[in-house]
Amino acid sequence: MKPKFAIGDIVAVDGYKDRIFYVESWSEIKRTEEWGVSEYVEFELTDVINGEFLDAFETDLKLICREQFAEDYLLDYDMTNYPEPTSTEINIADIFPSLPSVESVAEIGKGLKKVASNMAKKKAKEEAKQIDGLLDEYNDYMRLYATFEDAEYKTKADGVMTKLRREADE
Structure with missing residues (x-):
């Protein structure tokens, strides 16, 4: 099973309008239940702007930019009016608001x-x-x-x- 997205790609996620995420990792899941076997890919993502963590299925993602072009894409990215985190996931910026001296x-x-x-x-x-x-x-x-x-x-x-x-x- 080959995933559609690679580590470092920038993607959009259904339900998270106007937000972009890095693909941090992915897992191949093979689930066996009494009615059969299902296989799917699950991705761990990090919000590019505010660092919020998120898990999503491959079917919920849309490619914005491949990893090799991500830096150039972000240089031109307009961050004005970027939405605040909406989920209950942990936000790194809340945990470490500033680094120690x-x-x-x-x-x-x-x-x-x-x-x-x-x-x-x-x-x-x-x-x-x-x-x-x-x-x-x-x-x-x-x-x-x-x-x-x-x-x-x-x-x-x-x-x-x-x-x-x-x-x-x-």
């Missing part, structure tokens, strides 16, 4: 670096503490082995050494 983004970045640095230091301290504990345990078993020459202490010391090697590799 460069300074505020830089301050957030500095804060994130500080938090990440503190977290890395804390993790390194925890790992060092764990390794120190394993080394202490290894040394204890080796002292016991040297004192009593019991093979069980040597086996336990070897097990701790294996844990140490595993921790060092991680």
Whole structure:
């Protein structure tokens, strides 16, 4: 199933008079129900002027301009009296009326670096503490082995050494 419209094309939609939309994506839908199978294409669109999102069926669309000519088309497009969004779809301009300043983004970045640095230091301290504990345990078993020459202490010391090697590799 090949759709009539490509990503980036500008289209008009039935019911949205005097508005134009970009084709953002499309989906081939194959629906099976008790009375049969239907196949159709559904498009996700974005209003060229105000960013409103919209889903529409291929049968509701009319080609205005192909993607390769869209930029030139929009340069000459008359936006006076362009209709306001009419649906209940989310409008990006309402969510993000203005972008944050460069300074505020830089301050957030500095804060994130500080938090990440503190977290890395804390993790390194925890790992060092764990390794120190394993080394202490290894040394204890080796002292016991040297004192009593019991093979069980040597086996336990070897097990701790294996844990140490595993921790060092991680």
